[in-house]
Every structure is written in C-alpha cells, then in structure tokens.
Amino acid sequence: MSPALAVIGIAVLAGAVVAVAAHEGRPAILGLVLALIAAPLVAAPLPAALPLTARLVAAILAGYLLWIAVRAAPAHGRTRGSRLGWPVEALVAAAAAVVGFGLGGAGAGNPEAMSVGLALTALALPPLVRGDALQVGVGTALLITAVEVLRVGLAGPASALEHLVSSALLAAIGAAVALLVDASIATGGSLEVADRRPGGARPVDEGIEPTRPWYRPRLRR
Amino acid sequence: MSLLPVLAVAVGGGAIALLVRRDERAAMAISLVALGATLAAVVAVRVGDTATIGDVTIVATDYGRLFLLLGTLVGLGVTIVGLATGMPRDLPAAILLGLGAAAVALASADPIVALLAAAAGSFVVVLVTVAPPRTAATTGAAARQLRAVAIATGLSVLGAAWLARPTGVVVAEPAAAGLALLALAAAVAIRWAAIPFHRWAARLAGVIPELAVPAALLWGAGVLAVVALSVAESSLAIVVAPLAVERGVIVTVGVATALLGVAAAYLHDDLGHIITYSIVADAGIVLLALGALDSEAWAPARLWLLGIIVARTAFAAWAAAVRAAFGARRLRDLGGWARRAPLLAAALVAIAVATIGWPGLALFDARGQVVAAATATPLTAIVLIGTLGHIGYFARIAGAGLGRRSASVAGGLDAWPRWPVRGASLTAADASRVWRANRGPVATVLVLLLAGLALLVAAGGLGGPPASSGGLPRPTPSAAPSPSVVPSASPRPSPTRTPGATPTASQTPSGSIDPSASVDPSASVGASASPSPVSPAP
Numbered sequence: 001m002s003p004a005l006a007v008i009g010i011a012v013l014a015g016a017v018v019a020v021a022a023h024e025g026r027p028a029i030l031g032l033v034l035a036l037i038a039a040p041l042v043a044a045p046l047p048a049a050l051p052l053t054a055r056l057v058a059a060i061l062a063g064y065l066l067w068i069a070v071r072a073a074p075a076h077g078r079t080r081g082s083r084l085g086w087p088v089e090a091l092v093a094a095a096a097a098v099v100g101f102g103l104g105g106a107g108a109g110n111p112e113a114m115s116v117g118l119a120l121t122a123l124a125l126p127p128l129v130r131g132d133a134l135q136v137g138v139g140t141a142l143l144i145t146a147v148e149v150l151r152v153g154l155a156g157p158a159s160a161l162e163h164l165v166s167s168a169l170l171a172a173i174g175a176a177v178a179l180l181v182d183a184s185i186a187t188g189g190s191l192e193v194a195d196r197r198p199g200g201a202r203p204v205d206e207g208i209e210p211t212r213p214w215y216r217p218r219l220r221r
Numbered sequence: 222m223s224l225l226p227v228l229a230v231a232v233g234g235g236a237i238a239l240l241v242r243r244d245e246r247a248a249m250a251i252s253l254v255a256l257g258a259t260l261a262a263v264v265a266v267r268v269g270d271t272a273t274i275g276d277v278t279i280v281a282t283d284y285g286r287l288f289l290l291l292g293t294l295v296g297l298g299v300t301i302v303g304l305a306t307g308m309p310r311d312l313p314a315a316i317l318l319g320l321g322a323a324a325v326a327l328a329s330a331d332p333i334v335a336l337l338a339a340a341a342g343s344f345v346v347v348l349v350t351v352a353p354p355r356t357a358a359t360t361g362a363a364a365r366q367l368r369a370v371a372i373a374t375g376l377s378v379l380g381a382a383w384l385a386r387p388t389g390v391v392v393a394e395p396a397a398a399g400l401a402l403l404a405l406a407a408a409v410a411i412r413w414a415a416i417p418f419h420r421w422a423a424r425l426a427g428v429i430p431e432l433a434v435p436a437a438l439l440w441g442a443g444v445l446a447v448v449a450l451s452v453a454e455s456s457l458a459i460v461v462a463p464l465a466v467e468r469g470v471i472v473t474v475g476v477a478t479a480l481l482g483v484a485a486a487y488l489h490d491d492l493g494h495i496i497t498y499s500i501v502a503d504a505g506i507v508l509l510a511l512g513a514l515d516s517e518a519w520a521p522a523r524l525w526l527l528g529i530i531v532a533r534t535a536f537a538a539w540a541a542a543v544r545a546a547f548g549a550r551r552l553r554d555l556g557g558w559a560r561r562a563p564l565l566a567a568a569l570v571a572i573a574v575a576t577i578g579w580p581g582l583a584l585f586d587a588r589g590q591v592v593a594a595a596t597a598t599p600l601t602a603i604v605l606i607g608t609l610g611h612i613g614y615f616a617r618i619a620g621a622g623l624g625r626r627s628a629s630v631a632g633g634l635d636a637w638p639r640w641p642v643r644g645a646s647l648t649a650a651d652a653s654r655v656w657r658a659n660r661g662p663v664a665t666v667l668v669l670l671l672a673g674l675a676l677l678v679a680a681g682g683l684g685g686p687p688a689s690s691g692g693l694p695r696p697t698p699s700a701a702p703s704p705s706v707v708p709s710a711s712p713r714p715s716p717t718r719t720p721g722a723t724p725t726a727s728q729t730p731s732g733s734i735d736p737s738a739s740v741d742p743s744a745s746v747g748a749s750a751s752p753s754p755v756s757p758a759p
Contacts, residue, residue, distance in 0.1 A: 051275075108386050121375075128368055136364050140371040144340070147375045151333060151382035160275025162334045165325060168232075169341040172318075175239070176347035180363050183355040193364045 021086035025070035025077025033063035051163030058167035062174025080132035096122035117150030133184035137177030222272035235317030252313030280694035285327035305660035306545035309352035340374035343441035365421035373412035380404030413504035426497035471512030479505025483610035513595035521587035524689035535671035559622025571672035583681030
C-alpha cells in the first residue's frame with residue numbers, strides 16, 4: 001500500500017463522510033468539494049497537470065453552484081443529513097474500504113482506488129434515496145465519483161480525455177443539482193423535496209406550463 | 222479534425238444560452254444561431270477524420286455523423302415548434318449541450334469516455350425538468366430523474382470498466398462477462414425507463430410539457446444505448462459461454478417492456494403519458510438487442526434507434542401542436558380534432574407509419590431482425606405481433622379525432638396562415654403580430670416536416686442502413702480482450718446460423734482471434750462484425 005495514496009484516500013472519505021452526515025448545507029458542500037477535489041489523486045501514476053486542473057476547476061464550480069443555491073435556504077440550509085451520525089458513516093466507509101482493498105487484485109489498477117471507490121459507493125447510496133434535494137445531489141456526485149475511482153481500480157489510470165469529460169460531467173451535475181435545490185427552496189421553502197413532504201400534493205399536470213394557445217377557447221356552458 | 226467545430230459550437234452555444242437564461246429572447250436567439258451553426262458543422266464533418274486527445278482517439282464515423290445530423294435537425298424542429306407552442310425555458314440550451322455530449326460519445330474510441338459523455342448529456346436535461354414554472358411535482362420528478370440517471374451512469378461505467386480491464390480474462394470468465402452484460406442492460410433499462418424501472422418516467426410525464434418528453438427520456442437514453450451496444454459488440458460477443466441466464470433475464474425484461482409499454486400507452490388518455498409509454502415500449506427492443514448478443518442484431522438495432530428517436534420526437538411535437546391549438550391534451554377533450562386540423566391528422570398518419578411500418582420498410586425489418594435474433598420462434602411471433610400494438614393507441618387518437626367535436630376543439634382555430642397587417646410596410650410590431658397570428662401554421666408545418674423526416678429514416682433514407690452497419694469506433698486496443706490469453710476462444714454461436722457466411726476481419730474460421738485485427742483505431746466495430754459470426758453448420 002502506498003502511504004501517499006492512503007492519505008489521499010482518507011481525505012476523500014473524510015470529505016464524503018462530512019457531506020453525507022452534515023445537517024447544514026454549507027459543511028455538506030465543503031465536504032463534497034473536498035472529496036471531489038481529492039478523488040482524482042487516488043491513482044498511480046497521478047494524472048497530468050492539465051486534466052487535474054480541469055477536475056479541480058469542475059469540482060470548485062460544482063461546489064460554488066451548490067453554495068449559491070443553498071445560500072437562499074432558510075435555517076442555514078438545514079439538510080437531511082445522516083440520522084445515524086458521522087461516526088456510523090465513517091465506520092461504514094471504513095468497512096467498505098477494507099472490503100475494497102481486499103478486492104483490489106480483481107483489477108488492473110491500484111487497490112487503494114478499489115478501496116476508496118467502494119467506500120464512496122457505500123456512502124453515496126443512502127443520501128441518493130433521501131427526500132432532500134441537496135442530499136440527492138450529494139449522493140449523485142459521490143456516486144459518479146465513486147464509479148470513476150472504481151474504474152481506476154479496475155482498469156488502470158484514466159486518460160486525459162476521460163478527465164476532461166469527467167470535469168464536464170461534474171459541472172453538469174453541479175448545475176442540475178443547484179437548480180433542483182433552488183426549485184425545492186422556491187416551491188417548499190426548504191431543501192426537502194416537496195412531493196416527499198407529508199401531505200405533499202402531486203396532481204397530474206401541475207407542473208405543465210400553462211398553454212399559450214393561439215386563441216382563447218370559447219367553452220360552451 | 223472536422224468534429225471539433227461541432228463540439229465547440231454546440232457546447233459553446235449551449236453554455237452561453239444557459240448563462241444568459243434570464244433574458245429569454247437573447248437565450249433563444251443564441252440557441253437558434255448555435256443550432257444552425259451546429260447543423261452546418263455537422264454537414265461539414267468528414268467521415269474517417271481522427272484526432273487524438275491524450276491517448277484516446279476520436280473518430281468521425283458515418284453513423285455518428287448521421288446521428289448528429291438527425292439530432293440537430295430534430296433539435297431545430299423542436300425548438301421552433303416550442304417557440305410556437307410554448308416549451309421549458311432551457312430546452313434549446315439542453316439540446317445543444319446534449320448534441321455536444323453525443324458528439325463525444327459517438328466518436329470516442331474509449332467506451333468509458335463515451336459513457337461519461339452520454340451521462341453528461343443526460344444530466345443536463347434535468348435543467349429542463351426544473352425549469353419554470355416550478356412546482357412541488359416538478360421538483361419531485363426532477364429528483365427522481367437525477368437518481369435514475371446517476372444509477373444508470375454508475376452501472377454502465379462499472380460494466381464497461383470491468384470489461385476494459387487490460388488482463389483480457391473476460392473471455393475466459395463467463396460469470397464476470399455476464400455480470401458486465403447485466404450491468405450494461407440494467408443501465409439502459411433504468412435510463413430508458415423500461416418496465417419495472419418506469420415509475421420515474423411516469424411521474425415525469427405528468428409534470429413536463431410533452432415537447433420535453435423525448436429530451437428527458439429518449440435522446441440521452443438513445444446515446445447510452447448506442448454506446449452500450451457497441452461495448453457489447455466489441456467485448457462481449459466473443460465470450461465463450463452462451464450467458465444463457467443473463468441473456469434470458471434481459472430478454473424477459475425486454476419482452477415485458479415491449480408488450481406492457483404498448484398496453485399502457487393504449488390505456489392512457491393523456492397525450493403526454495401516451496408518448497411516454499410508447500417510448501418505454503421502445504426500450505424493450507433495445508433490451509432485446511442487448512440480450513441477443515448476436516451480430517445479427519447490432520446493425521438493425523442501431524438503425525432502429527435512429528428511426529425511433531426521430532419518430533417519437535415528431536410524435537411529441539405533434540402533441541405539442543395539438544395542445545396549443547385546442548388547449549387540451551386529453552383524448553376525451555380532443556374529440557373531432559382531426560377534422561378541425563387535417564394537416565396535423567396527416568402528420569399523425571405519417572408518424573404512425575414511420576413508427577410501425579410494414580414488411581420491406583427498413584425500420585420494420587430492423588425491428589423484426591432484432592426480435593428474431595433475441596427470441597426463439599413462438600416468442601418471436603408473439604413479440605412482433607405485440608409491437609404492432611402501437612397501432613392501437615394511434616388508432617385511438619385518430620378515433621378521437623374523427624369523433625364528435627368537443628368543446629375545446631370547437632373553440633379552436635384552424636391552422637391556416639393569416640396576414641393581420643394592413644398596408645405595405647411592415648414594422649417590428651407588425652412582424653410580431655404576424656408571428657403571433659401564424660404560430661399555429663408554423664407549428665403545423667414543422668410537425669409535418671418532422672413527420673416526413675421520420676418517414677424518410679424509417680424507409681432507410683439518408684444512408685441509414687450502411688451507416689448503421691458501420692457502427693461506432695473500435696475500442697482502443699487496451700480495452701479489447703487480449704487474444705493471447707485465450708487462444709482458442711471462439712465466437713458465441715449465433716442462433717441464426719448462416720453456413721455460407723464469410724469470416725469477419727477479426728475472427729478466423731476456426732474461431733480463434735487474429736491478434737493483428739485489433740490494431741486499427743479508425744476502423745469501426747460494426748464494419749468488421751457486419752457479417753454474422755462464423756460457426757460451423759449444424
């Protein structure tokens with residue numbers, strides 16, 4: 001095991017644990033950005049400077065878009081973080097990391113990547129199914145990052161083009177989640193996904209843009 | 222490299238349109254200009270052009286070019302129909318960004334890059350779902366859409382990464398290959414909302430305008446399906462074991478989706494849901510192609526994907542035009558629409574013909590070949606007859622159109638051109654009045670053009686069949702299974718054996734793999750695999 005990769009992996013997982021366990025929006029976003037920035041470094045050899053810069057910029061951009069969206073949320077962006085608390089999330093991540101390290105021989109990449117990838121997957125799945133816009137976004141970003149890290153563990157280091165495309169993907173996720181968070185705050189006043197709220201109405205056609213007909217219908221009475 | 226201008230114009234235009242999205246007129250103008258420029262750039266693409274970024278080769282293939290050409294034409298049509306009928310604010314920008322993503326996905330020789338690019342295009346479409354007017358329902362639907370795309374991306378990349386391990390043992394590890402195939406198929410099923418993964422799409426159909434349904438459900442899924450088929454073709458088709466269980470599961474889900482999707486489309490009254498379930502039913506055919514794992518299915522599946530994307534988009538545009546004309550999208554409110562709007566009725570007939578077809582029509586034959594490659598004889602007939610069930614909901618819509626005139630339709634306006642301006646001079650205000658008065662005719666003409674395009678593709682026009690035989694770029698040599706590991710690996714026997722078939726470029730008659738065959742990065746997968754895999758006659 002490479003000590004440097006181990007340290008980077010711990011940093012990634014620490015950020016991810018904060019992202020999924022925090023009950024306020026801003027710490028969750030900071031943790032997510034930390035995980036997104038450090039994840040491409042879990043590779044041997046390290047990516048070249050240009051692709052790495054692209055990943056760095058994309059991670060910061062995604063985080064900034066989320067930050068802007070959460071800024072408008074009441075109560076410091078109260079989010080539905082883990083109910084079990086960060087120690088449990090950290091233990092889950094550690095267990096998954098051990099399993100991943102054991103599976104390291106299955107691929108052509110480094111076992112550290114398998115370890116971090118599996119731990120990130122374990123952390124990403126619960127928030128993905130929570131009824132909270134920010135948590136869904138955190139889960140989405142972590143899951144995609146987890147898959148990319150696992151891919152390094154399975155098939156070796158990513159190419160420069162793959163890093164560039166991953167950067168674009170990360171920016172797209174950031175934009176989509178930021179708009180989802182914004183819509184959630186606008187429609188429900190919080191980060192809770194509105195149709196999950198008790199009694200939340202889901203009438204068909206509710207969201208369809210009012211028709212702009214070419215005429216005003218003369219309805220017969 | 223002639224593909225790079227496509228990328229620059231589509232992604233640049235889409236990004237700028239998103240940045241200025243608060244100014245709707247500016248965003249629309251930028252989007253229209255960018256779509257026009259993208260069309261010009263796609264026309265200028267030279268097939269066979271290559272570029273290397275890092276160590277990945279980008280290849281402009283015939284199929285990729287045709288896909289982008291049709292995508293741009295359809296995107297332009299949808300944007301103009303949307304201008305006339307109303308659409309989500311960010312739809313044109315999402316179309317542009319999706320085209321850019323598709324350009325990378327269809328040209329990359331690295332399947333993981335292709336899958337990531339396809340995912341980026343799918344995530345962008347979430348912007349359309351959460352566009353104003355925002356409601357609790359749209360937020361919930363967008364969250365579900367985000368989950369579905371994320372999980373589909375995860376599964377597809379993991380499956381492709383497993384196959385891309387440069388150890389080459391996948392040929393000798395049928396269980397691993399089977400899991401990878403299942404992951405790819407599950408990704409396509411979730412992304413395309415195949416049954417039983419269709420709930421998110423059903424929720425989406427109720428809250429977004431019908432014009433946005435193909436963008437949300439079909440286009441990104443189509444790109445993913447093309448890439449998944451390419452991965453299966455290049456990496457899985459030479460697996461020694463038949464993968465009977467895995468293929469059985471996929472084919473079962475495919476058959477269920479194809480049949481139940483059609484039934485659900487027939488039973489619904491709302492045009493948005495009818496379009497959605499018709500698209501869901503199409504996922505069944507894609508899954509059958511993946512489950513077939515047979516060279517007989519690759520090219521027909523690619524051709525079918527091209528045709529169905531255009532036909533479904535034309536269907537959605539038709540529904541948008543009808544809704545704008547009569548202010549309703551439920552069949553019970555649309556009684557007599559066909560007699561009031563005969564041009565839209567003609568468009569619906571063309572769309573139905575393009576979707577269903579008849580023996581001899583390229584799209585009909587392609588669907589039949591996919592079904593025949595995936596299923597055994599009695600089931601083949603059942604599925605083929607079941608897919609003809611698309612006639613049912615088209616007939617139901619037409620029946621409503623010929624029925625008693627409803628209040629909404631009675632109050633509608635005939636979609637004939639009008640000139641509300643008096644005098645010879647035309648001011649800006651006059652031009653605006655002319656546009657407002659003629660939005661109906663403009664939308665109708667565009668729907669007719671889209672329906673005509675769908676018919677053309679369904680008939681095998683624009684070079685669809687040869688382009689579909691070509692397929693996507695061959696994976697980079699490191700991604701292909703190493704022939705040295707399993708020298709005796711033979712192609713999986715095809716269910717439809719052709720004794721006189723010639724060997725493919727990469728496979729010798731004895732079934733062993735020619736090591737020199739996986740070197741040429743500019744060659745496309747389908748080109749080398751278009752003849753059926755060689756197997757001794759029984």
